[in-house]
Amino acid sequence: MSTLLHGTGSSDAPAATDAGRAAATAAVAGLPGAPDLVVVFTSVRYDLPELLAGIRSVTGDAPLVGATSVGHFVGPDVTGPGQGVAVLTLSGGGYRFGVGSARGMSSRPTEAGVELVREARAAAGDHGLPHAALLLLTDGLVGGQQSVVAGAHRAAGSSVPIVGGVAADDWQLSSTKVLLGDEALSDAAVGVWIASPHPLRVATAHGWTPVGPPLLVTRAEGLVLHELGGQSAGEVFAEATGLAEAQQQGIADTVVESSYALGLIQPDGSHLVRAVFSGPCGELNTFEPVPTFAAVQVMSAEQSTLLAVVDDVAAGTVVTGSERVLLTFDCAARQTLLGELVAEEVDRLQREAGRATVFGLYTYGEFSRSRGAGGVHNATLTAIAL
Known part of the structure; x- marks a missing residue:
């Protein structure tokens, strides 16, 4: 060769x-x-x-x-x-x-x-x-x-x-x-x-790890996630990541939203990472579609992982x-x-x-x-x- x-x-x-x-x-x-x-x-x-x-x-x-x-x-x-x-x-x-x-x-x-x-x-x-x-x-x-x-x-x-x-x-x-x-x-x-x-x-x-229980996508349109488990996707995400508490305390700038994502759960239990960012009306925006009725988990990343x-x-x-x-x-x-x-x-x-x-x-x-x-x-x- x-x-x-x-x-x-x-x-x-x-x-x-x-x-x-x-x-x-x-x-x-x-x-x-x-x-x-x-x-x-x-x-x-x-x-x-x-x-x-x-x-x-x-x-x-x-x-x-x-x-x-x-x-x-x-x-x-x-x-x-x-x-x-x-x-x-x-x-x-x-x-x-x-x-x-x-x-x-x-x-x-x-x-x-x-x-x-x-x-x-x-x-x-x-x-x-x-x-x-x-x-x-x-x-x-x-x-x-x-x-x-x-x-x-x-x-x-x-x-x-x-x-x-x-x-x-x-x-x-x-x-x-x-x-x-x-x-x-x-x-x-x-x-x-x-x-x-x-x-x-x-x-x-990828090194991302799940930080919460599996969630069901109950409403999604294209690159927008409206609901997770029947609730506002943005609110669920903010609660799981600690962003909601930080916002209440007026210290939201100490929470790095980009260090959290969603993991699309695969049949073998692995996760496809989907980066997300919050929209103005409580939705989550993604860069790749996440289908309705998909199972996801909130994921976090640290430099060491x-x-x-x-x-x-x-x-x-x-x-x-x-x-x-x-x-x-x-x-x-x-x-x-x-x-x-x-x-x-x-x-x-x-x-x-x-x-x-x-x-x-x-x-x-x-x-x-x-x-x-x-x-x-x-x-x-x-x-x-x-």
């Missing part, structure tokens, strides 16, 4: 073309020829077509995918929101990569998932490799993320794990982009079919022991909650990854599907090793 060749580069140069060219030049420096795949994570502060032109002036016509971020990391080095671009190049290792995309994601998310998988799988060509995974990147502000995953799952099959992230925009919440070749796309999703000679394993964990999952995620991706890249998707909510400990999280990832280089994106949502058709997460860390 040949060893995967890879390179990384980053730049925070103020001019988009200069930043793209500098990061790409560093990323291809150790490769014997053109890369088989280029992955780009970048701040939205750049003129993205100019940035991509700078990268492709170095990488040529090699397939390129990527997403805008709310920060990213290469090895142990963290780049915060609004501060630069990172480039990863991949070549060899017995892998075959095929890129696919779908536009109009907001109006046909399930079809978009099917379409991009079919295109990406076909682009990988004839290879005879027995295993595969799908890398998925989507526009972060159009909704329908779970439907895209469901469509991708339908087209890829249950044996193909899905990993990836939702594009971000430095917390501006105005325009996120996915990257494809020399284009920065809105309302779109891109995917990479990764054909492999050995199994590929996606690892996921968030950090405790890092080692397991890195170790859980290893299959052969010869992996060279740990491709990682980390939620922007974790970034906020960890605060000054963000660097420690990434440093731990790199230590556990050993000879593999960590290359990661801070996202507005994470994809991880190894079984079932679910796979959209909030406030979660997920990774795959190549």
Whole structure:
């Protein structure tokens, strides 16, 4: 089995073309020829077509995918929101990569998932490799993320794990982009079919813990939760988190609402974390739909429990022991909650990854599907090793 060749580069140069060219030049420096795949994570502060032109002036016509971020990391080095671009190049290792995309994601998310998988799988060509995974990147502000995953799952099959992230925009919440070749796309999703000679394993964990009994969602509409157990969802959440008492005492600013979330209870007893925020009329707003009659629990997170999952995620991706890249998707909510400990999280990832280089994106949502058709997460860390 040949060893995967890879390179990384980053730049925070103020001019988009200069930043793209500098990061790409560093990323291809150790490769014997053109890369088989280029992955780009970048701040939205750049003129993205100019940035991509700078990268492709170095990488040529090699397939390129990527997403805008709310920060990213290469090895142990963290780049915060609004501060630069990172480039990863991949070549060899017995892998075959095929890129696919779908536009109009907001109006046909399930079809978009099917379409991009079919295109990406076909682009990988004839290879005879027995295993595969799908890398998925989507526009972060159009909704329908779970439907895209469901469509991708339908087209890829249950044996193909899905990993990836939702594009971000430095917390501006105005325009996120996915990257494809020399284009920065809105309302779109891109995917990479990764054909492999050995199994590929996606690892996921969040470190959130339940703080109350299970609750039944009794009224929900889209991204709005109106009732939990027949009562106002916002009031139930405030009571469970201590926010209500703090408000009564006039010290609500001492309660960090973002350190609480809802956990959507799965059949195996695990939780899919759903970040929530209170609305003005007693409702809870979510970033992914939580269906009526779903069972949920209020969840809390502390820095120590968030950090405790890092080692397991890195170790859980290893299959052969010869992996060279740990491709990682980390939620922007974790970034906020960890605060000054963000660097420690990434440093731990790199230590556990050993000879593999960590290359990661801070996202507005994470994809991880190894079984079932679910796979959209909030406030979660997920990774795959190549």
